Amino acid sequence: MRPGIPGCSLSDKKMLSRFLERQTIGQKQALTAWLFLLIPILFYVIIRFYPTFEAFFVSTLKWNLLGKQKFIGFKNYIKLFEDEEFWLVLINTFKYALIGVPISLLFSFLIAYYLNEITFGHETIRALYFIPFLTTAVAMAWVWRWLYQPVPIGYFNIILSWFGIAQQPFLKSLDQALYSIMAPAVWAGLGFQIIIYLAGIRAIPQSHFEASSIDGAGRIQVLREIILPALRPTILFLVVISTIGFLRIFDQVYSMSADSAGGPLNSTKPLVLMIYEAAFDEFKMGYAAALTVVLFLILLVISLLQLSLMRRWTR
Amino acid sequence: MIRKSWFIAISGMFLIFSLASVGAVEIEYWQYTYKSRVEAIDKLIESFQAANPGITVKHTNFPYADYRKKVAIAVSAGDGPDIVQLYYGWLNDYRDSGLIQPLPKDAFPHDEIEDEFFGIVKSMKVKGEYWGLPTAVRSLALFYNKDLFSEAGISGPPETLDEFVATAKRLTKKDNAGNYLQIGFAVDTDGQDHHWWREVLNRLYGGKPYSSDGKKIAYNSSSGSQALKFVTDLEKTHQVGSNGFMNRGQDAFKAGKAGMVIDGSFRISTFNKQKDLNFGITELPGHNGNRFNFSSYWVNGISTKAKGEKYDAAVKFLKHLTSQNAMQIWLDTVGELPAKPKIALVDKNKKHPQFGPFIRGLAYANATSFIAEKPQRQSFIDAYDMVVLKDMSPSEALSKVAKKEQEVLDEFFEN
Numbered sequence: 001m002r003p004g005i006p007g008c009s010l011s012d013k014k015m016l017s018r019f020l021e022r023q024t025i026g027q028k029q030a031l032t033a034w035l036f037l038l039i040p041i042l043f044y045v046i047i048r049f050y051p052t053f054e055a056f057f058v059s060t061l062k063w064n065l066l067g068k069q070k071f072i073g074f075k076n077y078i079k080l081f082e083d084e085e086f087w088l089v090l091i092n093t094f095k096y097a098l099i100g101v102p103i104s105l106l107f108s109f110l111i112a113y114y115l116n117e118i119t120f121g122h123e124t125i126r127a128l129y130f131i132p133f134l135t136t137a138v139a140m141a142w143v144w145r146w147l148y149q150p151v152p153i154g155y156f157n158i159i160l161s162w163f164g165i166a167q168q169p170f171l172k173s174l175d176q177a178l179y180s181i182m183a184p185a186v187w188a189g190l191g192f193q194i195i196i197y198l199a200g201i202r203a204i205p206q207s208h209f210e211a212s213s214i215d216g217a218g219r220i221q222v223l224r225e226i227i228l229p230a231l232r233p234t235i236l237f238l239v240v241i242s243t244i245g246f247l248r249i250f251d252q253v254y255s256m257s258a259d260s261a262g263g264p265l266n267s268t269k270p271l272v273l274m275i276y277e278a279a280f281d282e283f284k285m286g287y288a289a290a291l292t293v294v295l296f297l298i299l300l301v302i303s304l305l306q307l308s309l310m311r312r313w314t315r
Numbered sequence: 316m317i318r319k320s321w322f323i324a325i326s327g328m329f330l331i332f333s334l335a336s337v338g339a340v341e342i343e344y345w346q347y348t349y350k351s352r353v354e355a356i357d358k359l360i361e362s363f364q365a366a367n368p369g370i371t372v373k374h375t376n377f378p379y380a381d382y383r384k385k386v387a388i389a390v391s392a393g394d395g396p397d398i399v400q401l402y403y404g405w406l407n408d409y410r411d412s413g414l415i416q417p418l419p420k421d422a423f424p425h426d427e428i429e430d431e432f433f434g435i436v437k438s439m440k441v442k443g444e445y446w447g448l449p450t451a452v453r454s455l456a457l458f459y460n461k462d463l464f465s466e467a468g469i470s471g472p473p474e475t476l477d478e479f480v481a482t483a484k485r486l487t488k489k490d491n492a493g494n495y496l497q498i499g500f501a502v503d504t505d506g507q508d509h510h511w512w513r514e515v516l517n518r519l520y521g522g523k524p525y526s527s528d529g530k531k532i533a534y535n536s537s538s539g540s541q542a543l544k545f546v547t548d549l550e551k552t553h554q555v556g557s558n559g560f561m562n563r564g565q566d567a568f569k570a571g572k573a574g575m576v577i578d579g580s581f582r583i584s585t586f587n588k589q590k591d592l593n594f595g596i597t598e599l600p601g602h603n604g605n606r607f608n609f610s611s612y613w614v615n616g617i618s619t620k621a622k623g624e625k626y627d628a629a630v631k632f633l634k635h636l637t638s639q640n641a642m643q644i645w646l647d648t649v650g651e652l653p654a655k656p657k658i659a660l661v662d663k664n665k666k667h668p669q670f671g672p673f674i675r676g677l678a679y680a681n682a683t684s685f686i687a688e689k690p691q692r693q694s695f696i697d698a699y700d701m702v703v704l705k706d707m708s709p710s711e712a713l714s715k716v717a718k719k720e721q722e723v724l725d726e727f728f729e730n
Contacts, residue, residue, distance in 0.1 A: 064412060065387060146562070151494040152572070153561060167494060172559065174704050258559060259505045261693060264700040280384055281689050283408075 052296070059289035076290035085266055085274070086291075092262075093271045096182055097246040104186040104193060105238055111190065112197035113227070126194065133191035141255035144184040145171065148256075171256060177268045185252050189245065193238055200234035201227060236310040243306065244299060248272055271295050340628045341371045342621065345386060345396035346613075347379040351584065355648040363635045370628045390414045390618050397621035397629045398636075401447065403612050404685030406439060407727065410446050415616035417444035422630050431655050435610045435682040447614030448637045451651035452659075454610045454676040455507055455515070457600065458568060458586065459575045461593045463497070467574075472597040476519065476545065479575075479600040483555035486574030498556030501573035502549055503564030507609075509695035511577050511599070514609035514681045516542035519602040529684040530728050535717035543709040547702040558699065568594075579611075580673040583650050587669075598672045610680035612654065646670070652677060686727045694720045 020028065059077070062070040080086050115125060132140065148170040151157045157167050170180045208226050217225065250272040254260045261277075262269025271291065279288035344360070346352060353376055360372045375396070377385060383405065389395030391414070401409055409415050428436065428445055439447050459472050467486050473479040483499030490496055502508060513524045513534065522538025525531065533539075549555050560567050565582060567573035569589050577599065586594055599608055615636050621629045635641060642653035646664075652674055653659040664674050685691055694716040701712035 065391065149562065150557070150560065151490075152496065161492065161494075167492070172557075172704070174700075259692075259696065261696070263696065264704055265697055282687060283387070 055289045055292050055296075058285055059293050061286040061289075063285045064283040065285050072286070076286045079287065080290050080294070085269075088266055089262075089269050089271055089274045092178060092267070092269055093247055093249075095178060096185070096249050096270060097243050099179075100182050100186055100246040100249075101239060101242050104189050104242060105235065107186070108190045108193035108238075109197055109235075112194045112201065113223075115194065116198060116201050126198070129194050130191035132188045135188070137188065137251035138255045140184055140188060141181075141252045144180075145256045148180055171258075172264060174264055174267045177257070177264060181252050181256050181268050184256075185246070185249055189242060193242070196234055196238055197231070200231045204230045232313055233310070236306065236313065240303060240306045240310070243302060247295070247299060247302070250276070339369055339371060340624050341373055342397040342625050342628045342632060343373045343375060343395065344398045344400075344632070345375050346400040347382040348376045349379070349649075351649045352376075355645050358644055358648065359636060359641050362640075363632055366635075367628075367631060370631065372632060387412070387414065390620055393620060395620060396618050397625050398615055398632055399618050400613050400615055402688070403438065403447070403449070403614055403682065404688040406446055406614065406616075407441065407684070407686055409616065410441060411727075413619055415446055416619050416621075417446055418448065418617065418633070419630060422634060423448065431657065433610070433654060433656055433659075433677060433680075435612070435680060436654065438682050438684050439614060447616035448633065449612040449614045449654040450636050450641050451645045451649065452610050452612040452654045452677065453579045453581060453651055454608045454673045454680050455511060455577055455579055455599055456672040456676060457575055457577055457597050458582070459595050459597065460568065460571060460573070461595050463571070463574045464595075472575075472595065473600050476600050476602045480549070480553055480555070483549065483575060484553055487555045495557060495560060497572050497574070498560050498567060499574045500549055500556050501560060501564035501567045501576040502546065502556050502558045503576070504558050504696045504699045506564045506576075507578050508546065508564075509692045510609040510611070510683070512542055512546050512695055514683055515599055515607045516545055518607040518681070519605060520545075524683065530724060532717045532721050532724065535713050537710070539713055540709040543698055543702065543713060547699060547709065550703055558703065568592075580650055580652060580670065583669050596669055596672045598676055606676075606679050608676035608680035610677060610682045612682070686724055690723050691720060 023031065060071060060073055062072045062075075111129065115122060115129075118125075146153060147155050149157070150167060150169075151161060154170075156170065160166070160168060169176060171177050204227065208230070209222065212222050212226055247270075249270050253262055253268050253270055253273050254276075257263050257268050260273075262273045272295070275288050275291045275295065278284045278291060344356065346356060353374075356374055356376075360374055364371060386395060386399055386401070390399070391412070399415070401415075406415075423445060425440070425445065428448065432448070433452060435452065436449060439445050439449075457472060463486055464470075464472075469482055469485060473482045479500075486497065486499035487495070488497040517524050517534050517539055520538040520541040522533065522536050522542070524534045524539075526533050534542075550557050556573065561570060561572060564573065564576045565578060565585065568576040568578075569586065569592060571592060583596070586592055598606065601607075615633055617626065617629045617633060637654070639655070639658055642655060642658050645651055646653055650670070652670065653664075656677075658664075659674050659677065665671055667674070683691075698709075698712040698716045701707040701715065702709055705712075707715075
């Protein structure tokens with residue numbers, strides 16, 4: 001007995017059952033899979049892909065969200081490449097990624113490596129590192145903003161003054177502000193990266209370590225010859241994820257720079273903040289869309305590069 | 316038979332509902348959430364509805380941060396308010412985008428507006444039409460901490476710019492390492508200081524911020540540089556404070572760590588709530604016998620969504636909001652100054668210890684015709700940082716930011 005299909009007339013049912021009869025099991029399985037995938041695919045096409053393509057279209061318009069849309073071709077892109085601010089912002093964005101990613105990966109690896117070796121308090125410490133990752137970025141950024149204040153209230157400067165070190169301007173300095181904002185972003189991401197590293201280290205078969213100890217390998221050798229090579233997929237995953245994260249940095253800058261403007265003098269402004277300002281402060285939707293397209297292309301190229309590297313490296 | 320009686324009953328109900336909806340018009344009023352402003356509007360709606368049965372006003376408010384975005388998006392979607400409160404600096408933007416419509420001349424005759432309201436309200440007249448009217452206006456004044464003044468042996472608040480610098484110096488305290496323990500004046504480029512520089516200091520040094528038609532930047536001049544030098548010297552040369560000390564100027568003043576701060580009348584209630592803060596308010600310091608002030612206001616405009624009977628109701632409500640009675644309620648509830656000199660400039664208000672300096676300042680105040688407030692404010696913030704952080708000369712800094720701001724103006728006036 002074939003199961004009845006409700007809601008179909010008899011002839012429909014016959015046609016469908018005849019169609020199904022002709023399929024192999026493999027084809028039927030594929031059909032079922034596609035049926036189940038249909039909903040997420042539709043969701044992605046409507047919610048994700050359609051707006052993405054719309055952004056390409058909007059980037060060719062002059063439009064303030066309210067008035068008429070005016071087609072201006074590639075003028076937004078031309079303006080963008082002539083905009084000094086854009087290049088500064090692009091450099092800032094890459095600074096966040098190129099400096100933030102290695103530092104955070106190094107710190108989280110060191111912490112995970114040593115955390116793996118202790119059993120006493122292991123879980124408590126791991127939880128402590130993970131808590132910042134769970135905290136709202138905005139709340140955290142505001143606390144850090146206060147920590148960076150000058151002496152009567154800012155703890156960092158108070159600590160510096162104990163050692164007789166001169167006051168640092170931190171967020172108010174053109175040279176230090178970007179790194180001052182990067183620090184809480186790195187700190188907040190550590191928890192996640194440590195957990196992933198720990199999982200990676202724990203997944204290395206115990207027999208590798210036993211064999212190496214029989215061969216008389218030292219700590220450094222174990223690290224270099226066993227742990228690091230085995231962690232390659234983990235490291236590459238983290239590189240991709242945190243690069244994208246840093247290239248899209250926003251909350252910290254929005255909360256920590258004066259007037260949320262990415263200052264002083266745009267020295268901390270990342271691309272996402274520039275997009276936000278163009279779209280929702282100045283209502284230049286076309287220009288904002290053009291910036292978004294640029295960000296999209298950057299993320300695409302970097303992700304593809306990293307993925308191809310990953311394939312080559314983990315083979 | 317049964318079907319027929321059902322039909323009659325249903326059509327009868329429709330008739331009743333449609334009659335009821337003819338009787339009652341509901342209009343929507345939008346403003347941002349600020350406790351005392353919400354209370355004041357609720358009071359005004361109550362008295363309006365009592366006087367106009369058949370009209371109900373729905374009051375919607377939400378946080379300031381999202382205000383402009385939501386209004387813009389709602390009205391462009393044919394939704395949202397019939398009457399909307401907007402910052403005067405956004406008027407051109409709203410008008411240009413077709414969000415608001417001109418006020419009818421029969422209900423709001425131009426000569427009457429020009430006769431009754433403060434002169435600054437004239438900037439609401441664009442292309443021969445008025446587009447919005449305020450209930451209240453704001454101006455700036457100098458707040459000073461009386462306890463810190465008497466501790467430093469200073470008899471009274473400064474009257475001139477020179478006295479201001481001297482006073483600020485005497486109020487500043489530093490530790491041995493040169494860190495500020497107390498600042499003489501709370502410079503805060505994020506706060507009201509950009510208005511002070513643009514409309515007050517520029518004019519005190521003999522210049523003006525923009526050309527008379529508002530299309531060209533005029534602060535890029537020697538008087539503008541002098542004005543910028545004056546503000547930046549407070550931090551750079553006189554060292555009487557640092558920008559953003561204790562985060563915001565008002566925070567430093569509230570904590571009793573700043574001798575003076577420049578702020579608007581809306582800050583009075585904040586400071587009044589602070590225990591142990593014994594403060595006075597005085598007019599902004601003058602220079603060479605001149606005084607200037609900056610005035611700003613929120614206006615009520617009729618959105619393009621309001622049509623037909625809703626439009627008529629909106630006009631009535633706007634009349635109510637700009638009445639003498641409403642202005643007094645606004646002053647008592649919100650602490651903002653009446654928009655008509657006849658009500659504002661009465662002796663009782665002029666001599667008021669807290670509102671008085673603001674009201675006296677209105678007499679010599681100018682309002683900036685902003686195209687877009689945020690990027691225009693950014694000009695001052697950036698110019699200040701260029702001078703203080705990059706050691707650039709004030710004139711060089713101004714020519715840089717003026718170039719950028721002129722592009723904003725050009726783009727607007729091109730259309």
